[in-house]
Amino acid sequence: MDKALFTDASQRLEKALSYVSISEDAIEHLKYPKASLQVSIPVRMDDGSLKIFSGYRVRYDDSRGPTKGGVRYHPNVSLDEVTSLAFWMTFKCAVLNLPFGGAKGGITLNPKQLSKWELERLSRGYVDAIANFIGPNVDVLAPDVYTNEIIMGWMMDQYSTIQRQITPGVVTGKPVTIGGSLGRNTATATGAFYVIENIMSKFDRLPRETTVAIQGFGNAGAELAELLAKFDYKVVAVSDSQGGIYAKQGLDIPSIRRCKQFTKGMQAVYCQDTVCSIIEHKTLTNTELLTLDVDVLIPAALENQITAENADKVKAKFIFEVANGPITTAADRILEKMGVYVFPDILVNAGGVTVSYFEWVQNRNGLYWTLQEVNQRLKEKMMTETENIWQISQEFGVSLRTAAYIHGLNRLEEAINTKGTRNYYVNG
Numbered sequence: 001m002d003k004a005l006f007t008d009a010s011q012r013l014e015k016a017l018s019y020v021s022i023s024e025d026a027i028e029h030l031k032y033p034k035a036s037l038q039v040s041i042p043v044r045m046d047d048g049s050l051k052i053f054s055g056y057r058v059r060y061d062d063s064r065g066p067t068k069g070g071v072r073y074h075p076n077v078s079l080d081e082v083t084s085l086a087f088w089m090t091f092k093c094a095v096l097n098l099p100f101g102g103a104k105g106g107i108t109l110n111p112k113q114l115s116k117w118e119l120e121r122l123s124r125g126y127v128d129a130i131a132n133f134i135g136p137n138v139d140v141l142a143p144d145v146y147t148n149e150i151i152m153g154w155m156m157d158q159y160s161t162i163q164r165q166i167t168p169g170v171v172t173g174k175p176v177t178i179g180g181s182l183g184r185n186t187a188t189a190t191g192a193f194y195v196i197e198n199i200m201s202k203f204d205r206l207p208r209e210t211t212v213a214i215q216g217f218g219n220a221g222a223e224l225a226e227l228l229a230k231f232d233y234k235v236v237a238v239s240d241s242q243g244g245i246y247a248k249q250g251l252d253i254p255s256i257r258r259c260k261q262f263t264k265g266m267q268a269v270y271c272q273d274t275v276c277s278i279i280e281h282k283t284l285t286n287t288e289l290l291t292l293d294v295d296v297l298i299p300a301a302l303e304n305q306i307t308a309e310n311a312d313k314v315k316a317k318f319i320f321e322v323a324n325g326p327i328t329t330a331a332d333r334i335l336e337k338m339g340v341y342v343f344p345d346i347l348v349n350a351g352g353v354t355v356s357y358f359e360w361v362q363n364r365n366g367l368y369w370t371l372q373e374v375n376q377r378l379k380e381k382m383m384t385e386t387e388n389i390w391q392i393s394q395e396f397g398v399s400l401r402t403a404a405y406i407h408g409l410n411r412l413e414e415a416i417n418t419k420g421t422r423n424y425y426v427n428g
């Protein structure tokens with residue numbers, strides 16, 4: 001297994017360890033995933049041929065509760081990537097004080113090359129293959145890159161079919177009509193927005209004077225772009241996997257979202273579609289977007305985007321990590337020296353799993369909340385933990401990332417030690 005990403009991910013923990021007094025047992029415990037499953041999923045394609053896809057599910061740690069995390073469909077999905085993402089989920093759930101451990105799953109494929117029905121057979125096949133590894137009190141699935149509520153609905157239905165009982169709590173991010181929570185599809189962006197608002201007010205930054213660039217225009221990035229623009233932030237650049245667009249005066253985000261539904265790429269929206277109302281704009285690559293002269297940079301696509309190679313070219317003063325792991329450890333060091341404030345993924349994008357938790361609670365109770373209730377509870381959680389992490393960072397004089405790991409570690413160690421280990425060593 002290529003350890004690169006996981007090795008990098010676990011280095012974040014090592015830095016935090018020097019600021020907390022934590023038992024050797026807990027440290028040892030957190031070094032390894034609890035269980036990793038690799039499966040082969042046979043899928044009958046529309047042309048009659050049979051294709052085998054590789055899928056993964058990693059449950060990293062369940063000391064604080066059932067494990068929780070999304071399922072990713074992407075050509076780069078590997079055991080190393082899924083393990084890293086499961087590790088981050090463990091800390092994210094602890095930082096937000098959710099009664100969950102961390103997990104993640106994925107299938108290696110380019111979903112854009114499959115028909116809807118092939119995707120349905122693949123998603124159901126994935127659940128067949130991992131059914132003994134998941135469950136509402138064991139491990140709970142959710143959406144991530146290139147998966148969505150429709151896919152979550154299929155997965156929930158497949159699991160329920162296998163169990164011979166409707167089991168909504170095994171998957172969150174489902175359609176509202178079959179037990180999903182209001183506000184889950186906007187939760188990652190809404191949670192990030194609360195963090196940004198909190199921090200910008202600490203620095204007396206007015207939205208209309210704050211320029212923003214966002215890499216990634218999917219569930220998280222596009223929704224956040226729209227929220228920020230709605231509240232007067234100047235979103236000057238956005239991108240998707242094909243590249244991006246920039247307009248000095250600020251972009252018309254609702255028009256871009258509308259146009260993107262009908263065109264394949266972001267640049268096509270501007271170059272070929274006259275529905276969009278930007279007058280002056282230019283196209284740019286994803287790499288160029290990261291080094292734009294803006295106040296706020298928001299990576300909201302994939303990991304390893306800001307590395308030792310381009311970190312010194314970043315001009316933004318604030319980076320909010322909506323993607324998981326977009327900045328490598330080496331880049332982190334460079335940015336810290338440059339005085340850039342980096343707000344870490346395990347806080348910034350935690351709105352998604354927080355509302356997933358609310359969905360799971362609603363599924364267990366059978367009583368459903370209004371959107372206002374969901375967002376009010378989300379706001380309370382995001383504001384409280386942003387403030388806690390800010391205070392730890394001030395108190396110890398450490399980066400916000402290290403502060404977030406210190407915060408998560410303290411909660412994890414309490415749970416690990418309280419549970420104890422089942423292997424006793426009797427001296428003498």
Ligand SMILES: NC(=O)C1=CN([C@@H]2O[C@H](COP(=O)(O)OP(=O)(O)OC[C@H]3O[C@@H](n4cnc5c(N)ncnc54)[C@H](O)[C@@H]3O)[C@@H](O)[C@H]2O)C=CC1
Pocket residue numbers: 143144145146147188215216217218219220221239240241242286300301302303322323324349350352353
């Ligand atoms: N959806 C959720 O609830 C949560 C998502 N996240 C993280 O947010 C990030 C984005 O996830 P979603 O928005 O859900 O995925 P999505 O599948 O809805 O959108 C992904 C976006 O990234 C773009 N993209 C893909 N490769 C790219 C590249 N190389 N450069 C630039 N853009 C690229 C795609 O074109 C698309 O616009 C991921 O890191 C994910 O793990 C984190 C927490 C929760």
Ligand SMILES: O=C(O)CCC(=O)C(=O)O
Pocket residue numbers: 068069070071089092140141142143144172173324349350352353354356
């Ligand atoms: O909603 C969830 O359970 C997990 C979302 C996720 O995969 C993430 O936060 O990275």
